[in-house]
Structures are given as structure tokens and as C-alpha cells.
Amino acid sequence: xxxxxxxxxxCGLLAGLALFAIMVLTFLDVSGRKMLDHSIxxxxxxxxxLMVVVIFGALPLVSERGEHVVFDSIDAIxxxxxxxxxxxLVHLLCASALLGLAWLMWQTGxxxxxxxxxxxxxxxxxxxxxxxMGLLCGFTGVIHLSMMFQPLDHEDAEGGAL
Amino acid sequence: xxxxxxxxxxxxxxxxxxxxxxFSMGLVGLVGIGLTRGWLxxxxxxxxxxxxTGFAYTLSVIPLFILxxxxxxxxxxxxxxFHAAYTFIGHRRGGxxxxxxxxxxxxxxxCGSSIATAATMxxxxxxxxxxxxxxxxxxxxxxxxxxxLGIMIPPSTIMVIYGIITETHIGKLFAAGVIPGxxxxxxxxxxxxxxxxxxxxxxxxxxxxxxAQRWAALRGIWGVLLLVVxxxxxxxxxxxxxxEGAGMGAMGAFxxxxxxxxxxxxxxxxxxxxxxRTTAMLFTLLIAATIFANFVxxxxxxxxxxxxxxxxxxxxxxxxAAMMLIYILLGTVMEELTMVLLTIPLFFPIVVQLxxxxxxxxxxxxxxxxxxxxxxxxxxxxxxxxTLLPKVGLTTIFRGVWPLVLVxxxxxxxxxxxxxxxxxxxxxxx
Numbered sequence: 001x002x003x004x005x006x007x008x009x010x011c012g013l014l015a016g017l018a019l020f021a022i023m024v025l026t027f028l029d030v031s032g033r034k035m036l037d038h039s040i041x042x043x044x045x046x047x048x049x050l051m052v053v054v055i056f057g058a059l060p061l062v063s064e065r066g067e068h069v070v071f072d073s074i075d076a077i078x079x080x081x082x083x084x085x086x087x088x089l090v091h092l093l094c095a096s097a098l099l100g101l102a103w104l105m106w107q108t109g110x111x112x113x114x115x116x117x118x119x120x121x122x123x124x125x126x127x128x129x130x131x132x133m134g135l136l137c138g139f140t141g142v143i144h145l146s147m148m149f150q151p152l153d154h155e156d157a158e159g160g161a162l
Numbered sequence: 163x164x165x166x167x168x169x170x171x172x173x174x175x176x177x178x179x180x181x182x183x184x185f186s187m188g189l190v191g192l193v194g195i196g197l198t199r200g201w202l203x204x205x206x207x208x209x210x211x212x213x214x215t216g217f218a219y220t221l222s223v224i225p226l227f228i229l230x231x232x233x234x235x236x237x238x239x240x241x242x243x244f245h246a247a248y249t250f251i252g253h254r255r256g257g258x259x260x261x262x263x264x265x266x267x268x269x270x271x272x273c274g275s276s277i278a279t280a281a282t283m284x285x286x287x288x289x290x291x292x293x294x295x296x297x298x299x300x301x302x303x304x305x306x307x308x309x310x311l312g313i314m315i316p317p318s319t320i321m322v323i324y325g326i327i328t329e330t331h332i333g334k335l336f337a338a339g340v341i342p343g344x345x346x347x348x349x350x351x352x353x354x355x356x357x358x359x360x361x362x363x364x365x366x367x368x369x370x371x372x373x374a375q376r377w378a379a380l381r382g383i384w385g386v387l388l389l390v391v392x393x394x395x396x397x398x399x400x401x402x403x404x405x406e407g408a409g410m411g412a413m414g415a416f417x418x419x420x421x422x423x424x425x426x427x428x429x430x431x432x433x434x435x436x437x438x439r440t441t442a443m444l445f446t447l448l449i450a451a452t453i454f455a456n457f458v459x460x461x462x463x464x465x466x467x468x469x470x471x472x473x474x475x476x477x478x479x480x481x482x483a484a485m486m487l488i489y490i491l492l493g494t495v496m497e498e499l500t501m502v503l504l505t506i507p508l509f510f511p512i513v514v515q516l517x518x519x520x521x522x523x524x525x526x527x528x529x530x531x532x533x534x535x536x537x538x539x540x541x542x543x544x545x546x547x548x549t550l551l552p553k554v555g556l557t558t559i560f561r562g563v564w565p566l567v568l569v570x571x572x573x574x575x576x577x578x579x580x581x582x583x584x585x586x587x588x589x590x591x592x
Binding site: 008012013015016017018019020022023024025026027029030031034044045047048049050051052054055056057058059061062065067068069070071072074075086087089090093094097101104105107108126129130133162 | 185
């Protein structure tokens with residue numbers, strides 16, 4: 001319970017603050033450019049880096065709350081015992097995919113360290129962000145593993161993109 | 163061809179087993195590329211898609227519009243909109259239902275989400291209708307259907323996503339949605355007139371207001387108008403790009419919510435995290451859909467499908483009409499966003515090759531999504547209302563909404579037959 005609270009606060013703060021920063025940055029950059037003829041140097045690439053933080057910072061929360069889009073049409077006809085096995089397998093599959101992706105992004109991060117690639121204007125190293133993507137994917141994978149054996153009534157998925 | 167078909171079948175199979183769609187699409191795409199092109203290219207291209215989708219400035223338009231919608235919903239601007247509409251048309255029979263549709267249209271102009279529009283309106287309009295004795299079927303049907311105006315009237319999250327995956331101008335898509343959105347609202351009101359004439363006691367007239375009261379109510383919606391002028395006016399007038407407009411809109415909506423004391427630290431945190439979560443969920447789908455689309459494009463399916471369709475000898479408009487029919491049928495049982503992400507790599511090249519305007523096709527796609535969102539048995543807007551108004555059963559909502567599903571299908575037919583309804587406004591932007 002405490003772990004869950006900690007996760008929600010940490011990831012929430014990370015992703016939420018990054019999103020707030022993108023909003024303020026875009027606002028200041030645009031109004032500065034249109035009204036004072038002064039844009040914020042490197043605001044585009046800062047937005048790009050912050051986008052990574054928003055997406056991958058919030059990913060553990062999406063998984064933890066079961067907000068990924070799923071078909072649940074056959075849920076009504078499945079007996080509970082079968083449902084439990086099915087949920088465990090699905091979480092195992094998601095976890096494997098995310099841990100695999102984490103490994104892949106970690107490798108990619110290594111490539112970025114080797115090439116020393118930075119953003120064009122502010123010369124910020126990209127590698128730490130790629131490593132961060134990898135870490136947060138891995139973390140999300142672990143969350144799926146931890147959800148393999150949770151009781152069924154825990155689910156209250158509802159996406160809100162449309 | 164056969165590889166791609168197996169891929170589609172695998173996605174549906176996995177999805178039926180309740181594997182989240184993003185994971186189904188991504189895994190099938192990865193394995194598909196791995197088996198046809200080799201595993202090293204598959205891993206490399208996957209890493210590249212993840213990296214490029216993450217680090218993309220233009221994609222920040224998605225979270226910014228989501229954030230704007232969530233701030234607007236929190237700020238309580240919907241109350242003023244509904245009240246203003248009510249003072250003008252509330253005294254007619256079914257007046258509250260008409261006011262709900264008008265308020266949904268107005269709310270759609272500052273919010274790009276159908277679900278958020280329906281959810282917000284259910285809190286504002288449903289209690290008023292209940293108090294006057296409106297039937298639950300009529301009130302929930304109107305709110306569910308009116309809510310779908312949120313994605314046709316700009317800004318619109320789904321138009322942004324369509325614009326990104328097909329590389330279509332988002333500003334033009336927004337402009338294209340205005341007339342179809344208003345037309346849909348008008349036709350819905352006509353349907354309400356017909357429905358209430360058959361069952362007048364369940365849609366009594368409200369009180370009548372003086373013109374002084376009406377003007378006072380109109381002054382209450384200046385905040386909404388200001389946001390519309392800045393964001394949509396700015397994008398349409400070429401003053402902002404869509405991304406810039408979204409940033410200005412989100413900031414504007416934030417300031418409104420702040421000024422109206424609708425935000426404390428907790429509420430602000432909730433809005434930010436909720437928007438970030440929706441963003442992450444969408445980007446997972448977007449990344450997975452791109453990986454899958456890469457696989458499909460490696461196969462011969464898009465080409466062969468194109469040839470097969472040209473050999474059918476159907477007229478181009480018939481082909482698009484057939485696609486729309488497929489969408490309507492799929493939309494009754496499928497989640498609409500997935501439906502579009504899965505089919506666009508196949509349908510879009512055909513539509514472009516037939517010589518149709520991608521902007522027009524985008525409007526049609528939004529329309530079929532609107533239909534899918536309220537067509538039973540699986541319609542997201544219906545489920546949202548069912549969750550927010552647990553005392554109203556799903557069957558009651560189904561009963562109220564089906565005439566309006568019909569209205570949307572008719573509107574789709576009109577938009578199909580008269581492309582200029584969608585294309586006239588964007589053509590002025592060149």
C-alpha cells in the first residue's frame with residue numbers, strides 16, 4: 001500500500017511536472033516570439049526531452065491502473081478460475097515485452113553514450129534520457145509481474161483518449 | 163499478403179485473450195518483421211520507432227490538447243454554456259435537450275474529447291432534465307450523442323492523431339470539422355423535435371427568460387469565446403501552428419481554472435497526472451501501431467489490396483462508402499481508436515490513390531468514430547454515462563441513443579455525398 005502510494009506520487013510528480021513545464025515553455029516561447037520578438041533558445045528540444053519524461057514517467061501509472069485499451073467482450077462468459085489464469089498469463093506477457101523493450105532501450109542508450117550525441121542547440125546529452133526510457137519500461141514490466149496474482153475485483157479500466 | 167493477414171489474425175487473437183491492444187500490435191509487428199526481414203532489423207527498427215515517437219516536438223500537440231480539455235472540464239465553464247443555451251431555447255418543448263446539444267457543441271469548441279464532453283455534460287445537464295421530468299432515455303441519449311460533437315468540432319484529439327499518422331495538415335482538419343460539427347448538432351436537434359412530438363410529456367418546456375437575462379447569460383460565456391478565438395482563430399488564421407495553439411489553449415484554460423478558484427494543489431496534480439496518463443496510454447498505442455504498420459508496409463498486402471480494389475470496377479465513391487460501412491459495423495463492437503490505427507495503413511493509401519482529399523477522409527473517419535462511440539453494444543460514451551449515472555441502466559441509455567445513432571449515420575451520408583461541406587473552410591487557408 002505504501003509502495004503503491006510512493007509509486008503514484010513519484011511517477012505522478014515526474015510526468016505531471018514535465019507536462020506542466022511543456023505547457024509553460026510553449027506559452028512563453030510563443031508569446032515571446034509573437035509579441036517581443038524573442039523566443040526561448042532551445043525550447044523545441046527541451047519540449048522533446050520533456051515529452052520523453054511525460055510518456056515514460058506516466059507509463060507505470062497506466063499499467064498499474066489497468067488503463068491500457070483491452071477487449072473485455074468475453075469476460076462475461078469466462079469462469080473466475082479461468083480468468084485468474086488468463087490475467088496471470090497476460091501480465092506475464094506484458095512484463096516480458098516491457099522487460100525486453102527495457103533491455104533494447106538500454107542497449108540503444110549505450111550506443112548514444114558511445115556516439116556522444118547531444119541536442120543541436122543546448123548540447124544536452126541524449127543518452128541519459130534513453131537510459132531513463134529503458135529504466136521506466138523495466139519498472140513498468142516489474143509492475144505487471146507484481147500484478148500477476150492480484151484479486152480480480154481490482155480492475156477498473158477506463159481509457160479517456162477519445 | 164498472407165503474412166499480413168496472419169498478422170491481423172494474430173492481433174485479434176491476442177486481443178480476444180485480453181492482451182492489451184498496444185502489446186498485441188507491437189509484439190505482432192516485431193515478430194512479423196523479425197520473421198520476414200530478420201531479427202536484427204526488427205529490433206533496430208523497434209528501438210528507432212520508440213525513440214523517434216518519444217523525441218518528437220510536433221507530437222507534444224497531443225498532451226497539450228488533452229491538458230486543455232481537462233482544465234476546461236475542471237474550470238466549470240460548462241455550467242455557463244448550458245445556462246446560456248437554456249435561456250435562449252429552454253422554453254420550447256424539449257428545450258433542455260436542445261440546450262444540452264448546443265452546450266455540447268460549444269464545449270466541443272474548447273475540448274477535444276468526446277468522453278470528457280459527455281462526462282462534463284452529464285454533471286451539468288442531467289440533473290436539470292431530471293428535475294423537469296425528462297425521461298432518462300431521452301436525457302442520457304442526448305448527452306451521449308451530444309458528447310461526440312467534442313471530437314468533430316475542433317480542437318479534436320482524434321483529428322490530431324489522424325493528422326500525425328497520415329501526415330495531414332492538422333489546422334486544415336480542424337477547419338474541416340466546423341461545418342460538419344454544426345450540421346450534426348442541427349440534425350440532432352431536429353431528431354429531438356421529432357422524438358419529443360411523439361412523447362411530449364417526457365420533455366416539458368422550461369421557463370422563459372427575458373432578453374436582458376439572455377444577454378446576461380451570454381456575457382457569462384466570454385471565457386469560452388476568448389479561448390476559441392485565441393486557439394482556433396490563431397490556428398485558422400495561420401498565427402500559430404497546431405502545437406503552439408494547443409500550448410496557448412492549455413495555458414489559457416489553466417489560467418481560467420485558476421481565476422475561478424477551481425484548482426487547489428491537489429486538483430492541479432490530478433489534472434496533470436490524468437493528462438499524462440492519457441498521453442502515455444495513447445503513445446503506447448501510437449508506437450505499437452507504427453511498429454505494426456511498418457510490418458504491414460513490408461508485406462505485399464497494401465499493394466495487392468489496392469490492385470484488388472481497382473479491379474473490382476467500383477466507382478471511387480462506392481469504395482469509400484464501403485469502407486465507411488465496414489467502420490460502422492466494426493465500431494459497434496470495437497474500441498474506435500484501435501479500429502482506426504489498425505485500418506489506416508491499409509485504407510489511407512487507397513483513398514489517396516483514388517484521388518480523394520485526405521482532409522475529407524479525416525472528417526469521415528471522425529464521423530464513424532462518433533457513430534462507434536454511441537452505437538450499442540460497445541460504445542465508450544454509453545459506458546461512461548452508465549458509470550457516472552449508475553441509476554440509469556444501460557438498456558435505458560441504448561433506448562434513448564439509437565435515434566441519434568441514426569442521425570449520425572445520415573450525417574455521414576451527407577458528408578460523403580457533399581465533400582465541399584468539409585473542404586470549403588480549409589480551402590480558404592491556402
